[in-house]
Amino acid sequence: xxxxxxxxxxxxxxxxxxxxxxxxxxxxxNTLRIYQKELYSRExxxxxxxxxxxxxxxxxxxxxxxxxxxxxxxxNEMYKEYKETHEKYFSICSNYYKKLYQEYLDTARTIGxxxxxxxxxxxxxxxxxxxxxxxxxxxxxxxxxxxxYEHIQPNPLEKILLMDKEFFGLFGTGVxxxxxxxxxxxxxxxxxxxxxxxxxGTYNDDIFNHSPFAWKQAEWEQLLEKQMVFLEKRNxxxxxxCKLN
Numbered sequence: 500x501x502x503x504x505x506x507x508x509x510x511x512x513x514x515x516x517x518x519x520x521x522x523x524x525x526x527x528x529n530t531l532r533i534y535q536k537e538l539y540s541r542e543x544x545x546x547x548x549x550x551x552x553x554x555x556x557x558x559x560x561x562x563x564x565x566x567x568x569x570x571x572x573x574x575n576e577m578y579k580e581y582k583e584t585h586e587k588y589f590s591i592c593s594n595y596y597k598k599l600y601q602e603y604l605d606t607a608r609t610i611g612x613x614x615x616x617x618x619x620x621x622x623x624x625x626x627x628x629x630x631x632x633x634x635x636x637x638x639x640x641x642x643x644x645x646x647x648y649e650h651i652q653p654n655p656l657e658k659i660l661l662m663d664k665e666f667f668g669l670f671g672t673g674v675x676x677x678x679x680x681x682x683x684x685x686x687x688x689x690x691x692x693x694x695x696x697x698x699x700g701t702y703n704d705d706i707f708n709h710s711p712f713a714w715k716q717a718e719w720e721q722l723l724e725k726q727m728v729f730l731e732k733r734n735x736x737x738x739x740x741c742k743l744n
Contacts, residue, residue: 500533500537502537502744503741503742505737507609507611507737507738508606508609511524511528511608511613514528514530515531524570524608525569526568531610531613532548532556532568535568535613535615536548538737539557545559556568562665564617564663565619566618567615567617567618569613569616569624571637572603572612572726572729573635574600575635575636575712578634585719588719591716592716592719592720602727603726603727606727606734610734611685611730611736614684619662621662622659623656623660626656627643630656631711632655634712636698637689638689638695638696638698639697641681641690641695642697642706643655643656643657644656645677645695647660648667648672648673648677655707686733687736688733688736696725699721699722
């Protein structure tokens with residue numbers, strides 16, 4: 500396929516089926532895998548298809564690095580300790596946010612809502628979902644990646660990212676390395692003036708001292724809205740890249 504064939508509006512949940520059962524697009528959707536190989540196999544990162552989507556989704560043979568796909572847009576509604584709060588805020592939110600939430604359901608699993616990470620035991624995909632400071636929020640994951648490049652503490656994912664230092668080193672080191680990583684993966688709209696633009700909250704102390712969950716209604720609304728804005732901009736950035744390449 501050509502990059503121009505990439506459809507930024509395609510919802511990968513629609514055809515992620517195995518044995519007539521709807522499955523996770525990150526494991527069962529070959530179109531998503533083809534899209535990501537086409538997008539990310541460039542510059543120093545030369546990707547090939549592996550033999551099994553659930554094991555070696557994509558591989559970088561030169562460095563023997565396996566990759567897995569991961570969704571980066573979510574409202575934390577799958578966490579048992581947050582599910583009730585999420586449902587409460589959805590039930591009382593305005594029609595505007597109800598419509599926006601439907602947009603979230605329809606578009607979160609488009610190409611702009613997906614990324615690849617190195618895959619191995621205790622990989623980023625796994626740990627960012629279970630670590631209490633992150634709970635699957637991608638803005639907080641990106642903050643950890645920024646701190647890894649810039650050697651800033653504290654960093655909840657530091658040990659995990661160290662396992663993948665060869666991968667992150669492909670983009671360089673320090674501030675410039677982080678900038679290149681962000682640009683390579685179309686994440687520029689989540690960084691402003693060199694800082695990660697968090698989905699909600701402004702803090703006088705370190706963000707990792709606070710719960711990643713949106714416990715207040717205003718935070719829930721901001722989490723939803725800012726993710727949808729980021730998703731739209733990232734899809735557009737991918738579309739523009741595909742037109743030029």
